[in-house]
Each structure stands twice: as structure tokens, then as C-alpha cells.
Amino acid sequence: MLSSRRNSGIILREGSVRDWSEFNDPSPSPKPLYSQSYVAVRGFLLSSKLKSVYAAMTSQRHSRSQERSKSKGLSCRRVAVRLLFFFMLGIFIGFMPLFSVDVYKKIVSENKMLPFHEGVIETEMVGTKVKESETIVVEKEIELIDEPHIQESPPVPALLDDDVDFSESSPVLPAIRESDIPVKKLLIIVTITSVRPQQAYYLNRLAHTLKAVQAPLLWLVVEWPEQSYETAEILRSSGVMYRHLMCRKNTTSVRKIAVCQRNNAIYHVKRHHLDGIMHFADEERSYSADVFEEMQKIRRFGSWPVTIHIGTKYRAVLEGPICKANRVMRWHTVQTVQKKSSTRRFPIGFSAFAFNSTLLWDPQRWNRPPMDSVIIHTGGRGGLQESRFIEKLVKSERQIEGLPDNCNRVMVWNFNLEPPQLNYPAGWALYKNLEADMPVI
Numbered sequence: 421m422l423s424s425r426r427n428s429g430i431i432l433r434e435g436s437v438r439d440w441s442e443f444n445d446p447s448p449s450p451k452p453l454y455s456q457s458y459v460a461v462r463g464f465l466l467s468s469k470l471k472s473v474y475a476a477m478t479s480q481r482h483s484r485s486q487e488r489s490k491s492k493g494l495s496c497r498r499v500a501v502r503l504l505f506f507f508m509l510g511i512f513i514g515f516m517p518l519f520s521v522d523v524y525k526k527i528v529s530e531n532k533m534l535p536f537h538e539g540v541i542e543t544e545m546v547g548t549k550v551k552e553s554e555t556i557v558v559e560k561e562i563e564l565i566d567e568p569h570i571q572e573s574p575p576v577p578a579l580l581d582d583d584v585d586f587s588e589s590s591p592v593l594p595a596i597r598e599s600d601i602p603v604k605k606l607l608i609i610v611t612i613t614s615v616r617p618q619q620a621y622y623l624n625r626l627a628h629t630l631k632a633v634q635a636p637l638l639w640l641v642v643e644w645p646e647q648s649y650e651t652a653e654i655l656r657s658s659g660v661m662y663r664h665l666m667c668r669k670n671t672t673s674v675r676k677i678a679v680c681q682r683n684n685a686i687y688h689v690k691r692h693h694l695d696g697i698m699h700f701a702d703e704e705r706s707y708s709a710d711v712f713e714e715m716q717k718i719r720r721f722g723s724w725p726v727t728i729h730i731g732t733k734y735r736a737v738l739e740g741p742i743c744k745a746n747r748v749m750r751w752h753t754v755q756t757v758q759k760k761s762s763t764r765r766f767p768i769g770f771s772a773f774a775f776n777s778t779l780l781w782d783p784q785r786w787n788r789p790p791m792d793s794v795i796i797h798t799g800g801r802g803g804l805q806e807s808r809f810i811e812k813l814v815k816s817e818r819q820i821e822g823l824p825d826n827c828n829r830v831m832v833w834n835f836n837l838e839p840p841q842l843n844y845p846a847g848w849a850l851y852k853n854l855e856a857d858m859p860v861i
Contacts, residue, residue, distance in 0.1 A: 604716050606696030607637040608689065608777055611703050612681035615648045618837070622703035623651070627658035633712040635661075638696070640688065642667055642681040650846065663688070679798050679805070682770075686795055690781045697722075699774035704837070711831035714823045715774050720786070721814050722821040723773045726832045728754060738830070740772045743822030764807040771832050773806075773820075779813050 609630060613619055623641075630639060639662040643651050647666050655662045665688060669680040682700060689698065697715045701707065711724065725740030738752040753767040783790050794812050796805055814820055 604634065604636065606694070607633065607712060607715060608640060608694055608696045608698040609637065609701045609712075610640045610642065610682065610685040610698065611701050612642050612644075612678055612685075613651060613703055614644045614677075615650055619650065619703075620654060623654045624658075626701065626703055626707065627654065627660055629707050629709055630660045630712070631658065632709045636696075637661065637712070638663065638694070640665060640685050642684050644669070644677050644681055675801075676798055679796050683795050686780060689777050693781055694777050696777050697774050698777040698780075700770040702771055702834075704834070705771045706833040706835065708831040710829075711823075714831070717823065718774055718776065718821055720779070720819055720821070721773065721775045721810075722823050723748065723768060723827075724823045724832070725752060725827055725830055726769065726772045726834055727830050729833075729835045730754070740768055741817075741820070741822045741827050743825075743827035746822045746825055748817040748820045748822050748827075764803050766807045766810040767803060768810075769803060769806055769834075771834060773810065775813055 611623075611626065613623060627639075630637060637660065639655075639658075639660050641651065641655060641662055642665045644667045646668065647664055652664060655664055665684055667677065667680040667684050669677060671677060671680075685700075688694075697718050699715060705726075714724065715722065723741045725738050727736050728739050729736055737754055739754050740752050741748040742750040742752060751767050753764075778785050779788075780794050794809075796809050798805075800808060
């Protein structure tokens with residue numbers, strides 16, 4: 421095959437000599453045998469050269485890949501060593517301020533001398549003197565801290581003798597314990613109201629009284645039939661912590677409206693488990709701030725005398741307990757027309773008592789059976805509502821505390837100053853000019 425390809429490699433072109441005699445080999449050896457052996461040897465050499473070239477190429481690639489992997493491994497090790505070195509260096513620098521360094525010994529050597537005008541002093545002597553002065557200063561500071569504080573005496577007049585010593589040390593006060601600090605109870609003051617001509621006067625007067633009472637105090641204002649703008653403005657400007665509630669009962673009976681308002685306040689205390697001393701403070705009553713301070717002493721139920729104005733005779737009578745110390749013995753009562761079957765067990769009104777609010781929602785604390793109906797009922801007139809409500813809280817006068825001692829002080833007054841119905845501007849705000857009674861000259 422090789423010989424035939426080689427022979428066929430001669431291409432005849434136009435103008436070339438076609439004399440085949442020129443190519444005749446004059447040697448006597450046969451031509452086919454020589455050409456076949458020569459071609460075979462040459463093919464073998466070519467194949468061996470190709471193999472060697474391929475082997476060299478593959479060996480170069482393998483060596484290059486090994487060199488690359490080695491260089492990569494060395495570079496990764498170098499990076500890791502550098503990171504470790506800088507990490508340790510950072511830790512060392514971070515902990516440097518924790519170690520104490522004697523800067524004085526490092527800066528000044530032992531053999532160095534300090535020149536002065538009068539002579540030369542060794543540095544060791546200077547160092548010892550500096551340390552001695554520092555220790556003296558520290559000891560003086562410790563003595564000043566340990567010594568009790570002495571008030572400076574006022575300057576002594578020149579006329580007095582100099583031998584008299586007017587300096588006196590302040591007395592050492594005993595340590596105050598947390599148990600010695602009195603903890604005041606929360607006062608829950610309930611007030612019912614509605615929009616009418618005298619509302620602004622009543623609420624502002626009561627707000628000023630409550631503002632003078634020491635905290636904690638919560639003012640529950642229940643309004644009928646809705647929360648009005650006039651009432652909200654008065655409460656915002658009162659400076660007292662308050663909650664504005666409302667009663668939407670559709671009725672025209674004043675007695676039923678008042679019962680609904682007070683019961684809403686009771687439900688609010690039950691729902692939120694308010695713990696404190698609860699009192700129904702009517703806005704028409706006049707209160708002294710001392711009565712709220714006396715309420716802080718109540719443990720379960722407390723009562724005090726109230727002055728009531730009766731009718732048109734301009735008489736004032738007392739209604740409340742008669743006490744011996746703080747124990748209730750008898751009652752001041754107001755004579756009212758009542759049936760014999762409907763006598764009041766406790767002849768006092770809402771403004772004459774206060775009680776612990778946990779009686780409403782925590783009966784186990786007072787060893788009482790659970791009662792869900794501790795509310796005010798609409799039935800009963802002439803003080804029967806108050807008496808029936810008190811009967812659910814206490815059993816007898818032994819559980820009532822008289823305030824103040826001996827109940828000999830009046831702190832609440834009930835004067836009927838409600839005027840008849842009259843027209844007035846809403847919120848007592850004048851947006852239009854009224855008719856002038858006297859023109860300006």
C-alpha cells in the first residue's frame with residue numbers, strides 16, 4: 421500500500437516529459453522487494469517518533485499539574501501561617517493594657533544622673549521620694565473618706581469669747597430599712613356625673629381636692645349617657661390619673677341612672693382586679709383632703725361622720741358612726757319616713773364609707789363565700805340601697821373601722837346647691853357675643 425501511494429504521488433502535468441525510460445532503474449536487484457522493506461522501516465520509525473512526542477507532551481502536562489498543585493498548597497500554607505501570626509499578634513496587643521508596666525524604670529536607667537544648680541542627685545533617690553509622697557497623699561485621701569462628715573460651724577461673732585467651741589458634729593442617723601417605709605394603698609375614687617349647668621363647678625372643685633392628695637390615686641368618672649367633650653376637657657386639665665367610663669342605660673329615672681353608673685365602676689374594678697380602697701365620691705359633696713389620707717388606714721371597711729343640709733330650714737345634721745377609739749358603738753341618723761319592715765341596718769350614705777376593693781373580686785382573702793352579686797340594686801329608697809350593699813361586705817359593726825379616732829371630726833359636707841334647669845352655653849365657652857347690657861362710652 422505504501423509503495424502504491426508513493427508511486428501515485430507523481431502527478432502528470434501538461435508540458436511534462438512522458439518518457440518512462442528515464443525512470444528505469446538499471447540495477448539488477450528486484451525493485452519490489454527493496455521498496456517494501458524500506459517503507460516498513462520508515463513507517464516503524466515514524467510511529468516510534470510519534471509515540472515519543474506524545475509521551476513527552478503527556479509528561480510535560482503531568483509535571484505542570486503537579487507543580488501547580490504544589491504551588492497552590494504552598495500558597496495556602498503561607499496564607500494560613502500569616503493569618504495565625506496576625507491573630508496572635510492582635511490578641512497580644514489587646515491584652516497589653518492589663519499588664520502593669522513600670523514606665524519610670526524603663527525610661528530612667530539606674531546609672532543616669534539628673535543635673536541641678538546645687539548639685540547632682542541620683543535618680544534612685546528621686547524615685548523613692550516620689551513614691552513616698554504618693555503613699556502619703558493616698559493615706560490622707562483614705563483618712564478623709566473614712567472620717568464622718570462634720571458640718572462647718574458658722575462664723576463666731578467678735579463679741580463672744582474665743583475659748584468657746586461652737587462646732588458640733590451632726591448626729592448619725594440610723595439606717596432606714598425597706599420594711600420601715602410605709603406603703604400607701606391605691607385610692608379608687610368613683611364619681612358619677614352628667615352634662616348639666618353645675619357640672620363644671622362640681623368636677624373642677626373635686627379635681628382640685630384630689631390633686632392635693634398624695635399618690636397613688638385613680639379617679640373613675642362614670643358619665644351618662646355618653647362621654648361628652650366638656651367632661652373630657654375637665655379631666656384632661658385636672659392633673660389627676662383618671663379613667664373615663666360611661667353608662668348607656670336608656671331611662672329617665674335619676675335613681676336608676678345612678679345605680680347603673682356605680683355598677684359600671686364596680687364591674688370595672690372586678691374585671692381589672694384593682695387592689696385598693698374604693699370610695700363613691702359624689703361630685704355634689706365637699707371634701708377635705710384629710711379624709712382621703714384617713715382612707716389609707718382602712719383595712720377592710722371604714723366609716724366617718726358626714727354633715728348634711730336638710731330642706732329649707734337651714735339645718736345641718738350629722739350622719740355617721742359614734743366611735744370609741746376606732747370602734748363603732750352607735751350611729752348618727754337622719755330621721756326619714758320609713759316603714760317598720762324596711763329599717764336600715766347601716767344608716768349611712770355612699771359618701772360616709774370606703775372599703776377594700778378586694779372584697780368585690782377576691783372573697784377567699786376575707787374567708788367569704790364567692791358572691792357574684794356584690795352590686796347595687798335599684799330597689800329600695802331612703803338609704804336602703806347603701807344599707808343593703810354594706811350588708812354584703814360586712815356582717816356587723818365589729819368589722820367597721822371608725823375614722824378618725826373617736827370619729828370626732830367632720831371631713832365631708834353634703835349641701836344641696838343644685839339650681840333649677842337653666843340655659844347655659846355648651847362647655848361654658850362663648851363663641852358668639854352676647855347682648856350688651858351697658859354700652860362702652
